[in-house]
Structure formats: C-alpha cells, structure tokens
Amino acid sequence: MKPSKLAKGFQARPDTTSSEKRTALDRLNAIDDLVKNDTPSPVKPAAVRPEPVLHAVPSPVEAVNTNESAQYRAWRVANAYQPGQVIELDLKAIKPSPFNPRHFYLKTSIAELAVNLAKQGQQQAIHVIPxxxxxxxxxxxxxxxxxxxxxEANKDTVKAVVVDLPIGIESYKLGYDLNVQRDSQTVFDNAVVWRRFLDEKHFQSQKELAEHLGLDESTVAVALSLSKLPESIMQEMVARPDRFGSNMAYQVGRYHSARGVDSTLRLINRIVSDDLSTRQVSDIVKGRVNPQEDVKPATRQRYAQRMEIKLDGVAVGDLKSYGDDRLELRLRGLSRDKRDDILRQIEQMLQKS
Known part of the structure; x- marks a missing residue:
C-alpha cells in the first residue's frame, strides 16, 4: 500500500500498527481517568515558555509515561505540562483538524449549547493535539x-487537555470510533470526509478505505454516492437524523440524480410532513407513484396497554389497546375447538353490549 498523504500542518509518523493504536486508546483513557480523579483549577500557560528541564534520571511521574511519543514528550517538558492537566487556551489558538470525522454541525444545536455555556460555563474540557x-x-x-x-457565546478561552495521539488518519479513526459510540456520526459526515480522503489519496481505493475502517464495502459505497449531493440538500437531511438514515438518504440521492435540486428539496419536505417510509420513497424514485399523489402515511400507532394471554401457563398471544376506541387480540397455537370457543364467547360479549 502506498503511504498516506497527510494534510498540510501535520507531520507524518510511521505507519501505526494495531498495538500502537491500542496504546493511543490507552493513553486517552488514562488521561480521562486523571481528569476525573484529580481535576485541578484551570491554569493558563505562561506567556514566556520556560526552558526545557532535562533530567539524567527520569522523575517518578515521567517514568510512568513510557508510551509517550517523542514529539509529545518534548513539547510537554518544554511547556512544563503534566498529562491530564486542564489548562486554559486562547480560542484563537484552536483550529479544526483536517482529520475531523465530523463535517456537519447543526446551527440550532450550537446555539443551544452556546446559551448553556454562557449560563453554566464550560464543564468539560476539550482534547487538543499540539x-x-x-x-x-x-x-x-x-x-x-x-x-x-x-x-458563538463570544468567549475568548477554552479549557483543554493536551493529549498525545497519533497524527493523521489514525487520529481520524479514533475520533470516528468515539462518535459512533455516541451515535453522533452521520452518513453525511462520512460522505464528505471519505470522498476527501480518496481525492487527497489518503487511500488508494474504496476497498482500502472500507478495510481500514472495518466496514463492509457496500456501506462505504452508499456513503460515497451521497457525496455527489449539494450540501444544501444534505443539510436538510442532517437536521432530521430520525428520518434520514443511510437507506432513505440513498433513495433521495437517486431522486436528485434524475430530478435536480428543487424537486429533491420538495421531496424531502414531503418525506417529513407525510412521514413517508423508505419503500414509499423508493416507489416515487422508480416512478410507480407521482411525487404529488397522496400517499398513505406509514405511521405506526403505539399501543397504550398490552396484556399477555396464557393458556395452561403457555403464552399464546396478547391483547393490545390503542387510543380510546381500539382493541387488538392476537392468538396463535390454539386447537380448533379452543379457537371456536373463544370466538363464541367474544360474540356473546358483543351482543350483550
């Protein structure tokens, strides 16, 4: 495999093996433990950087950090920084990583968080790489x-922990894994970032990208197909993650290829307002249904109450109530005599009411 091309501003490190990646994750977890167990008051770095202090014999604290990269340790010693220390940095000194797994940030979400930060202050430090x-x-x-x-809240500084993480594609993978665990990574983020990775030759092929991320190649292919969509269309879908997963977004992408931007925006509004299912949108894409035709919404009413029914200690079905006027009885595994007996009893109950 050809070596990856790193973005400007990053210095390449040798290819990271799986064991080294595990070490990076261990470092991040260790830093989190340090912050949780001992959160010191924020300390603003000195305006004048102290001269590096070198020891012939490492101090006990330094001896623990045997897995530090050479660059990070040199930076840490030069800045008298202890791992896990929370410091206050100028926001102007913070810049986005070209290997950030996120591309889309909802304006409403940022605005809500800005209000909270203005009132409560920053409660959790960010992680930064020098x-x-x-x-x-x-x-x-x-x-x-x-x-x-x-x-957004017009703050000048940010509380941060300076971490020792691999630079480049590996830092992307670590961030990607964290976002997947938080359920904050979207197919639209993947579409934009993965396309850029291929364009910049960080990966030589779609297959190589899928193997590196541990994903099925078809999953990567679906995401990359969305990268052809204008950001205005993707932004509309990003705002409704509950309605636009990868399958629905794929159908919208197909529709855009045939009908263009304006028609696609109208379809997106229709999907939201009428709660269309992926199958219904697929029918529209295939021309089986006109986009302006009335399509029965695919809503599923949630039952208000459910009672399990047992015969001789064995579950045979349930009775569900919906709203104020609907009952649904489902039974299975009955003998014909038992079924007919239940039917007669229900008929008698209804005739009496």
Missing amino acids: DYSNDGMYFVSDGGRRVRALK
Whole structure:
C-alpha cells in the first residue's frame, strides 16, 4: 500500500500498527481517568515558555509515561505540562483538524449549547493535539462542537487537555470510533470526509478505505454516492437524523440524480410532513407513484396497554389497546375447538353490549 498523504500542518509518523493504536486508546483513557480523579483549577500557560528541564534520571511521574511519543514528550517538558492537566487556551489558538470525522454541525444545536455555556460555563474540557510545526497552536481532537459554541457565546478561552495521539488518519479513526459510540456520526459526515480522503489519496481505493475502517464495502459505497449531493440538500437531511438514515438518504440521492435540486428539496419536505417510509420513497424514485399523489402515511400507532394471554401457563398471544376506541387480540397455537370457543364467547360479549 502506498503511504498516506497527510494534510498540510501535520507531520507524518510511521505507519501505526494495531498495538500502537491500542496504546493511543490507552493513553486517552488514562488521561480521562486523571481528569476525573484529580481535576485541578484551570491554569493558563505562561506567556514566556520556560526552558526545557532535562533530567539524567527520569522523575517518578515521567517514568510512568513510557508510551509517550517523542514529539509529545518534548513539547510537554518544554511547556512544563503534566498529562491530564486542564489548562486554559486562547480560542484563537484552536483550529479544526483536517482529520475531523465530523463535517456537519447543526446551527440550532450550537446555539443551544452556546446559551448553556454562557449560563453554566464550560464543564468539560476539550482534547487538543499540539501543532508541532506551529508553536502555540492546537488541533481539536475531541470537542469541536464546544469550540463552536464558545465562539458563538463570544468567549475568548477554552479549557483543554493536551493529549498525545497519533497524527493523521489514525487520529481520524479514533475520533470516528468515539462518535459512533455516541451515535453522533452521520452518513453525511462520512460522505464528505471519505470522498476527501480518496481525492487527497489518503487511500488508494474504496476497498482500502472500507478495510481500514472495518466496514463492509457496500456501506462505504452508499456513503460515497451521497457525496455527489449539494450540501444544501444534505443539510436538510442532517437536521432530521430520525428520518434520514443511510437507506432513505440513498433513495433521495437517486431522486436528485434524475430530478435536480428543487424537486429533491420538495421531496424531502414531503418525506417529513407525510412521514413517508423508505419503500414509499423508493416507489416515487422508480416512478410507480407521482411525487404529488397522496400517499398513505406509514405511521405506526403505539399501543397504550398490552396484556399477555396464557393458556395452561403457555403464552399464546396478547391483547393490545390503542387510543380510546381500539382493541387488538392476537392468538396463535390454539386447537380448533379452543379457537371456536373463544370466538363464541367474544360474540356473546358483543351482543350483550
């Protein structure tokens, strides 16, 4: 495999093995433990950087950090920084990482967080990586949404922990994994970022990208197909993650290829207002249904109450109530005699009412 091409501002490190990646995750977890167990008062770095202090024999604290990268340790010693220490940095010194797995940030979400930060202050420090080629500057590793909200709230500084993480594609993968766990990574983020990775030759093929992320190639192919959509259309779908997963977005992408931007925006509004299912949208895309025709909404009413029914200790079905006027009885595994007996009893009950 050809070596990856790293974005400007990053310095390449040797290919990271799986064991090294595990080490990076361990470092991040160790930093979180340090912050949770001992959260010191924010300390603003000194305006004048102290001279590096070198020891012939490492101190006990330094001896623990045997897995530090050489660049990070040199930076840490030069700045008298202890791992896990929360410091206060100028927001102007923080810049987004070109390997950020997120591309879309909802304006409403940023505005809400900005109001909260203005009232409550920043409760959780962000994670940053030093820009080793540009002294005093940092890349966001985790906390891009908080940085945007702090700027929205007209703040000048941000509380941060400076972390030792691999630079480049590996830092993307770590951030991607964290976002997937938080359920904050969207197919639209993937579409834009993955397309850029391929265009910039970080990966030589779609297959190589899928293997690196541990995903099925078809999953990557669906996301990349969305990268052809204008951002105005993607923004509309990003705002409704409950309605536009990868399958629905794929159908919208197909519709856009045939009908253009304006018609696609109208379809997106229709999907939201009429609660159309992916199958219904697929029928529209295939021309089986005119986009302006009335399509029965695919809503599923949630039952208000459910009672399990047992015969001789064995579950045979349930009785569900919906709203104020609907009952649904479902039974299975009955003998014909038992079924007919139940039917007669129900008929008698209805005749009496």
